[in-house]
Amino acid sequence: xxxxxxxxxxxxxxxxxxxxxxxPSQGSPLSPTSASKGPELPDELLQAGWGRCWxxxxxxxxxxNRFTNQSLWEMPVLGQHDVIVSTPSLTSSHPxxxxxxxxxxxxxxxxxxxxxxxxxxxxxxxxxxxxxxxxGTPGAKPWSSAPEDxxxxxxxxxxxxxTVSVYWDLDIPTNAVIRERPPDPQLPPHPEVELHxxxxxxxxxxxxxxxxxxxxxxxxxxxxxNRWLLExxxxxxxxxxxxxxDCDPVxxxxxxxxxxxxxxxxxxxxxxxxxxxxxxxxYAEAAKKMIDSRNAPQDSRKVVKWNTEDTMSWLRRDHSxxxxxxxxxxxxxxxxxxxxxxxxxxxxxxxxxSKIYHISAEYSRRLKAAHTALMKECNLSEGCEPPEVQxxxxxxxxxxxASPSPPQPRVELHFENEVACLRYKGExxxxxxxxxxxxxxxxxxxxxxxxxxxKFLSRVWCLIxxxxxxxxxxxxxxxxLQGALPVAVFEALNKQFGVSFECxxxxxxxxxxQFCSAFPDTDGFFGSRGPFLSFRPASGSFEANPPFSEELMxxxxxxxxxxxxSSTEPLSFIIFVPEWRDPATPALxxxxxxxxxxxxxxxxAYEHEYRSGSQHICKRDExxxxxxxxxxxxxxxxxxxxxKWEPNAERLAEITSAYQSSSSRPGxxxxxxxxxxxxxxxxxxxxxxxxxAxxxxxxxxxxxxPHDNNNNTNNxxxxxxxxxxxx
Numbered sequence: 001x002x003x004x005x006x007x008x009x010x011x012x013x014x015x016x017x018x019x020x021x022x023x024p025s026q027g028s029p030l031s032p033t034s035a036s037k038g039p040e041l042p043d044e045l046l047q048a049g050w051g052r053c054w055x056x057x058x059x060x061x062x063x064x065n066r067f068t069n070q071s072l073w074e075m076p077v078l079g080q081h082d083v084i085v086s087t088p089s090l091t092s093s094h095p096x097x098x099x100x101x102x103x104x105x106x107x108x109x110x111x112x113x114x115x116x117x118x119x120x121x122x123x124x125x126x127x128x129x130x131x132x133x134x135x136g137t138p139g140a141k142p143w144s145s146a147p148e149d150x151x152x153x154x155x156x157x158x159x160x161x162x163t164v165s166v167y168w169d170l171d172i173p174t175n176a177v178i179r180e181r182p183p184d185p186q187l188p189p190h191p192e193v194e195l196h197x198x199x200x201x202x203x204x205x206x207x208x209x210x211x212x213x214x215x216x217x218x219x220x221x222x223x224x225x226n227r228w229l230l231e232x233x234x235x236x237x238x239x240x241x242x243x244x245x246d247c248d249p250v251x252x253x254x255x256x257x258x259x260x261x262x263x264x265x266x267x268x269x270x271x272x273x274x275x276x277x278x279x280x281x282x283y284a285e286a287a288k289k290m291i292d293s294r295n296a297p298q299d300s301r302k303v304v305k306w307n308t309e310d311t312m313s314w315l316r317r318d319h320s321x322x323x324x325x326x327x328x329x330x331x332x333x334x335x336x337x338x339x340x341x342x343x344x345x346x347x348x349x350x351x352x353x354s355k356i357y358h359i360s361a362e363y364s365r366r367l368k369a370a371h372t373a374l375m376k377e378c379n380l381s382e383g384c385e386p387p388e389v390q391x392x393x394x395x396x397x398x399x400x401x402a403s404p405s406p407p408q409p410r411v412e413l414h415f416e417n418e419v420a421c422l423r424y425k426g427e428x429x430x431x432x433x434x435x436x437x438x439x440x441x442x443x444x445x446x447x448x449x450x451x452x453x454x455k456f457l458s459r460v461w462c463l464i465x466x467x468x469x470x471x472x473x474x475x476x477x478x479x480x481l482q483g484a485l486p487v488a489v490f491e492a493l494n495k496q497f498g499v500s501f502e503c504x505x506x507x508x509x510x511x512x513x514q515f516c517s518a519f520p521d522t523d524g525f526f527g528s529r530g531p532f533l534s535f536r537p538a539s540g541s542f543e544a545n546p547p548f549s550e551e552l553m554x555x556x557x558x559x560x561x562x563x564x565x566s567s568t569e570p571l572s573f574i575i576f577v578p579e580w581r582d583p584a585t586p587a588l589x590x591x592x593x594x595x596x597x598x599x600x601x602x603x604x605a606y607e608h609e610y611r612s613g614s615q616h617i618c619k620r621d622e623x624x625x626x627x628x629x630x631x632x633x634x635x636x637x638x639x640x641x642x643x644k645w646e647p648n649a650e651r652l653a654e655i656t657s658a659y660q661s662s663s664s665r666p667g668x669x670x671x672x673x674x675x676x677x678x679x680x681x682x683x684x685x686x687x688x689x690x691x692x693a694x695x696x697x698x699x700x701x702x703x704x705x706p707h708d709n710n711n712n713t714n715n716x717x718x719x720x721x722x723x724x725x726x727x
């Protein structure tokens with residue numbers, strides 16, 4: 001029986017999912033043709049969640065309610081069996097059990113404070129339950145009739161526990177409440193369009209490489225293109241989910257800053273004396289060559305030429321200098337020559353940023369035209385008339401698309417040991433078996449238009465391809481931008497602060513089944529609530545571990561403060577950001593000065609870990625890496641949130657203990673991926689002398705009401721924090 005599940009296939013040959021989830025080589029689908037014979041269910045029963053399934057053991061049909069998990073041999077009677085209790089269990093629509101046809105998603109989300117009578121008159125969808133419960137929630141009605149279904153559940157449980165290390169908990173219900181919102185206007189994903197997008201983004205990366213080589217003679221700063229995508233999407237109003245096409249300003253501050261920092265050469269971290277001498281010589285030589293080859297003012301030429309020649313003379317004359325002497329000389333040379341080098345390179349670097357943006361906008365238009373043509377070929381309109389949205393509070397639900405999904409092409413699936421390989425037109429993406437099973441579970445909980453899993457593989461292929469293209473294909477590239485907190489920390493956050501939602505995640509690295517992510521079109525089928533900057537919760541407890549893009553983190557702080565200021569319901573955000581203080585980032589400064597700050601906790605560099613951003617494909621011994629920078633944890637809460645989830649000493653001790661337990665795992669943890677920002681030598685030195693893993697700052701609060709932090713207090717405490725381990 002286990003060989004019939006797509007998650008349990010062990011064959012080496014390519015297979016594809018049939019509508020019921022079986023493979024072509026396994027004969028007929030699991031739901032025999034006779035299952036579709038017989039009287040059709042009345043519309044009233046379909047609306048109440050009932051479907052007609054087939055029992056293989058008894059060889060006869062039975063009836064299953066996807067809202068209540070009830071199963072009956074006889075046709076149900078409307079009104080006797082339609083009380084909504086819970087969401088479907090893992091096996092409620094599994095291909096091993098059979099299949100049933102879901103009704104159209106015509107029901108609005110369930111009001112978060114509706115009365116029991118309302119719940120019966122307005123059935124909820126699996127993704128938006130009346131009471132936020134999940135298959136593992138106490139009180140959920142178990143699957144009770146067909147014996148073979150219990151066997152299937154047992155087989156799946158044994159499989160997950162015995163072969164997969166689980167880094168998520170999808171049984172935690174949400175406490176996030178939002179106002180009902182219309183569907184997203186983005187077009188639904190399709191492998192053909194995603195393949196075209198991947199080719200264009202690869203070409204854009206190559207353009208960026210060539211422009212940096214031709215104009216400045218440098219390699220593009222590592223991860224700078226990835227951070228450019230993140231920074232542009234903060235302000236982009238264009239229609240493409242990945243490529244920016246409507247941004248103001250055109251010149252990206254992130255790309256400009258990172259390219260300029262590598263001019264005239266990229267400065268690396270220095271460990272030894274000879275490295276310091278070599279780097280000083282290279283900087284002086286490159287600065288002199290650059291100022292001679294550009295149209296620079298005469299005064300700039302004189303200053304740079306004099307300082308570089310003086311440095312060359314000193315290097316030839318003094319061979320007994322120490323590493324610190326070379327570093328001091330390099331710092332002096334950068335201060336003297338840096339402004340003049342920047343001035344002559346400014347126009348050229350702005351030209352690089354502008355060129356990349358305009359090429360991106362052109363590629364975005366091409367993709368839009370191709371996607372629109374594909375929809376027309378399938379006789380589908382770009383956007384159906386959106387359903388009426390009521391102005392009411394509901395529990396958060398996955399992002400929905402306004403346009404219907406086109407038919408999906410065949411995507412081949414086979415397994416190589418513990419890795420699932422999905423291939424479309426020769427382009428293969430890979431994901432480990434455990435995360436593939438996770439995506440299947442998320443798809444069951446969240447997808448409403450594909451009960452028979454006919455589009456599952458193509459949507460998984462599009463999802464993985466999108467993130468692969470966004471973060472690049474280099475070794476360890478992008479892993480630092482997708483890093484996640486350790487499991488122990490998530491468990492403590494949920495237990496102590498009621499956290500049930502991640503503000504920055506993806507279906508590949510999420511811990512909860514409710515989260516925000518960058519792409520509502522590909523991720524919504526797997527539980528994403530859409531981009532966080534457009535997500536407006538009225539209440540709930542949230543965790544935020546944003547990608548380390550300065551512009552994105554700054555926009556995040558603005559969004560947090562707007563939400564906290566506008567809601568009187570309990571609202572709490574626990575934010576994890578790197579402690580970059582040389583210089584301090586705008587987000588770090590604003591968080592420390594926020595009037596909603598209730599507590600601040602600092603975890604020292606090398607004293608804690610992150611889960612790898614490539615956890616869905618990396619080896620188990622590479623799942624965690626030590627953080628080379630400190631992490632600051634901020635607790636932002638409104639008055640009601642503080643009253644409900646106050647960061648008191650007992651709760652904070654649990655968070656600290658969770659960090660310590662996660663970082664004390666046996667065996668050496670890999671070093672942080674190159675995507676992280678390098679810490680200053682001073683920060684690294686401080687870390688080696690500290691004896692505690694965390695430092696704390698608590699804002700004194702006399703009452704649960706909102707208050708303004710005293711500026712003098714902030715300044716005093718921030719100076720003491722700088723003496724502790726920093727990022």
